[in-house]
Amino acid sequence: MLAQTGGAAAAAHEPSSHGKTHLGKAVLITTAVLWLLDWVSTSRLDAREALGIAAWVSAVLGALTAVAHRLDTQRTPVWRQLLTLALTAGIASSLIHLAALLLVMALPGSFAEGPRQTFGATAVVGFFDGDALFGFWALLVELPRRIGAERRLEQERHALRQEAELARIRAALEPHFVLNTLNTIAGLVTEEPREARDLIATLGDLLRDAMQESRRHHHTVREEVSWLRGFARILESRHVGRLAFEWDVDRSAEDCVLPALLLQPLLENAVHHGALRRPGRGRVALRIADDADRLRCTVEDDGPGFDPGSARPGGRGLDLVRRRMALESAHASLRVDAKPGRTRVEIVLPRRSA
Structure with a gap:
């Protein structure tokens, strides 16, 4: 559908x-x-x-x-x-x-x-x-x-950027997220001290970046993916055996520019409303392709899916992404392909280099 x-x-x-x-x-x-x-x-x-x-x-x-x-x-x-x-x-x-x-x-x-x-x-x-x-x-x-x-x-662009920045900061600073991450680290201190230290460093990087980059309107694909990898690493540690991420980013796309924080709501939706809702191990894949004069970003999960025409979880995140894209360019598009066992959200933006 x-x-x-x-x-x-x-x-x-x-x-x-x-x-x-x-x-x-x-x-x-x-x-x-x-x-x-x-x-x-x-x-x-x-x-x-x-x-x-x-x-x-x-x-x-x-x-x-x-x-x-x-x-x-x-x-x-x-x-x-x-x-x-x-x-x-x-x-x-x-x-x-x-x-x-x-x-x-x-x-x-x-x-x-x-x-x-x-x-x-x-x-x-x-x-x-x-x-x-x-x-x-x-x-x-x-x-x-x-x-x-x-x-x-x-004025509307500014308001939406602020909302997106706050959403990212909330994702990193949300008490449950921080508390659960600290509990995961506490459980690893004696058994896997190296892993515990790595998670502490990753969490610190996320918190620092969320604060330092809150004033930026655009950044490169490389910077966006770097932040998302840290976010995903903590989620994988919290849900051991239940969550896996796949990354496929064209090298030629890494220096392309996109609106800051554009993909974070999509990745978060794919995790919480997709991969973690299926029995066993869930999968979330992020693909970013350099397609001639366009930048194509796809977030896919193997969760239960949903009907795009009806009320659904995570709708606010999709609406925010859709409106930000419309404000950035008249030639941008967002496509949702959802069916049982798979949900794919694809964003297409005009290609812009840093």
């Missing part, structure tokens, strides 16, 4: 009230500027022209804002976004200019000057006027919206 989550765009959407505020301000400012320019050039005030300018500006900027909210900014190339928005502004403006021309032709007595351009000329002028409005819109609406969205996105 498969459950897959693609790297959906992680852009933080701006609250609709903020977007409407930016649009309203842009309409007012742009209308005022154009009306003043018209007044300076003609030396006269015309309420109907002011209303026409306001209607034109509102329609074009509203169309731009509506199209911009539908664009996938994470997956669509910038040049295609700009082309789409420029065409939107030009076409919307042309249609409004043509509608105004038809109105003048239909009510010749209401407009002293009457129609001054052909339909073709009106459409062309309207198109380029619309693209000029596109510049006002980008400066007054889209730029503030994207700055605000990026700020909120960074």
